[in-house]
Amino acid sequence: MRLVRILILTIGIAVAISGGLPLAKRGLSVVRAAVGDSKPEVQLNVTNARPREVEESTQQSIIRDYGRAWQGMGTALANNQMGPLNENFTGFALDKLKQRVKDQQQNGLTTRVIDRGHKLDAVFYSQDGSAIEVRDTATVETQVLEGQTLIHSDEAQVHYYAVLTGAEDRWKVRVLESSEK
Amino acid sequence: MRRISFWIATFVLCWVAANWAHGAELRIPQNATAGQSLTIGAGAGGTLYLVGPGQVIKRKVQGGEDVQISGDELRNAGRWIAIVRGGGGDQSQVFWVRPGKAENVNFLARPSRVPVNKPGVISGVAFVFDKSQNLVIDPTKVNFSLSVGSAHAEHTATSSNGVAWVTSSSAPKAGAAQFVASLPDVQVRRVIEQVASDPCNLKMKVIQREKGKVTVETDPVRDCTGNAVPDGTIVTFTQTDSTGRSVVDARIKKGIARAQLPAESNARISVASGVVLGNEIRLGGGQ
Numbered sequence: 137m138r139l140v141r142i143l144i145l146t147i148g149i150a151v152a153i154s155g156g157l158p159l160a161k162r163g164l165s166v167v168r169a170a171v172g173d174s175k176p177e178v179q180l181n182v183t184n185a186r187p188r189e190v191e192e193s194t195q196q197s198i199i200r201d202y203g204r205a206w207q208g209m210g211t212a213l214a215n216n217q218m219g220p221l222n223e224n225f226t227g228f229a230l231d232k233l234k235q236r237v238k239d240q241q242q243n244g245l246t247t248r249v250i251d252r253g254h255k256l257d258a259v260f261y262s263q264d265g266s267a268i269e270v271r272d273t274a275t276v277e278t279q280v281l282e283g284q285t286l287i288h289s290d291e292a293q294v295h296y297y298a299v300l301t302g303a304e305d306r307w308k309v310r311v312l313e314s315s316e317k
Numbered sequence: 318m319r320r321i322s323f324w325i326a327t328f329v330l331c332w333v334a335a336n337w338a339h340g341a342e343l344r345i346p347q348n349a350t351a352g353q354s355l356t357i358g359a360g361a362g363g364t365l366y367l368v369g370p371g372q373v374i375k376r377k378v379q380g381g382e383d384v385q386i387s388g389d390e391l392r393n394a395g396r397w398i399a400i401v402r403g404g405g406g407d408q409s410q411v412f413w414v415r416p417g418k419a420e421n422v423n424f425l426a427r428p429s430r431v432p433v434n435k436p437g438v439i440s441g442v443a444f445v446f447d448k449s450q451n452l453v454i455d456p457t458k459v460n461f462s463l464s465v466g467s468a469h470a471e472h473t474a475t476s477s478n479g480v481a482w483v484t485s486s487s488a489p490k491a492g493a494a495q496f497v498a499s500l501p502d503v504q505v506r507r508v509i510e511q512v513a514s515d516p517c518n519l520k521m522k523v524i525q526r527e528k529g530k531v532t533v534e535t536d537p538v539r540d541c542t543g544n545a546v547p548d549g550t551i552v553t554f555t556q557t558d559s560t561g562r563s564v565v566d567a568r569i570k571k572g573i574a575r576a577q578l579p580a581e582s583n584a585r586i587s588v589a590s591g592v593v594l595g596n597e598i599r600l601g602g603g604q
Contacts, residue, residue: 232371239373263440288409314395
């Protein structure tokens with residue numbers, strides 16, 4: 137009889153832990169995303185890069201700067217700030233994201249991007265080493281808030297095409313476009 | 318009879334309920350394209366938000382009413398979220414907007430200045446965009462042409478992941494080369510300055526000898542394909558004699574470099590430009 141009790145208690149604890157851990161993890165990631173301090177995990181594969189091979193040092197820079205760009209975008213969209221965008225984006229990507237922040241501000245919306253990592257595949261690296269294009273398979277949770285009210289939430293694996301160009305001290309994202317394919 | 322009436326009433330009720338439920342659903346076409354209008358069934362009505370990659374659209378809608386989004390408004394391709402608030406609960410749905418047709422090219426041509434007659438030194442990269450600056454991922458044919466004077470080279474490349482590129486050799490003739498990337502309705506032009514390459518057959522002669530000085534001068538300096546080497550290029554004259562070595566760096570002026578050296582007997586004068594060596598002259602003993 138005692139053995140059965142212990143067994144039931146053990147199962148109960150196991151169920152509580154299995155349910156509670158992911159919940160706590162999720163809660164933590166939401167908090168992190170809200171304050172914008174989570175640097176996403178980025179992996180880069182360069183075997184398909186053409187017409188030039190990607191140097192080791194460039195690979196490290198791309199991993200660092202693409203991660204920073206997503207972190208900056210997360211902060212910008214969560215707090216409706218332009219600053220983090222200017223540091224990491226340029227060209228069309230910057231124009232579009234600034235417009236998004238402006239529109240969010242106007243309509244009382246914010247977006248939390250809970251970033252669960254990126255798998256990058258370099259598909260183009262220019263002969264002169266000034267531009268690189270990557271195909272990104274990103275796992276992201278997107279939450280749209282109206283004021284403090286959550287009005288949409290989804291988690292998905294999304295494909296992005298990103299073009300990065302060399303700037304003064306880092307690579308900046310010039311094009312960032314999600315695609316269904 | 319009562320039974321038949323019962324079944325008819327049940328069917329009508331179900332049909333009305335299904336219709337009402339369908340009307341209350343958020344309905345978005347699955348073939349939306351950037352720059353083209355879009356009709357959305359906003360269900361029970363309320364406030365409709367369309368949250369796109371680079372914009373947010375907000376509309377107040379009445380229940381059962383369709384919302385028309387114009388092509389000018391729907392500018393960004395990518396993943397969008399449609400959210401309807403109020404009118405019987407919140408609803409949201411993810412939908413995709415494809416890029417429009419290729420209408421713009423972002424063209425990078427490198428380098429801006431290049432020596433003539435060098436293989437594979439010019440590279441052209443074209444990123445293909447639609448009219449709203451969305452990267453067009455579908456393969457698109459981009460025509461590249463490089464022309465200087467009457468020399469003309471053309472190449473067609475198909476874009477992959479939104480980018481097409483070519484490498485090309487520089488032409489044998491110096492001048493401003495027009496490097497053009499084009500789609501059927503758009504052309505982007507870049508200028509690449511093709512300059513003479515290293516000098517070829519560098520030759521000098523003595524043109525004057527008086528008062529202990531000797532003046533030497535090159536023939537017009539040209540590269541191996543006959544292009545005049547630009548003025549300002551350095552030509553080095555070196556004289557070696559019993560007292561030591563004298564070196565004069567002279568710039569090419571009007572196609573010719575000239576230098577004045579001490580006229581020592583049995584001196585040897587040589588000429589060079591960059592890595593190219595020219596002829597040698599011996600003073601006091603003939604050439």
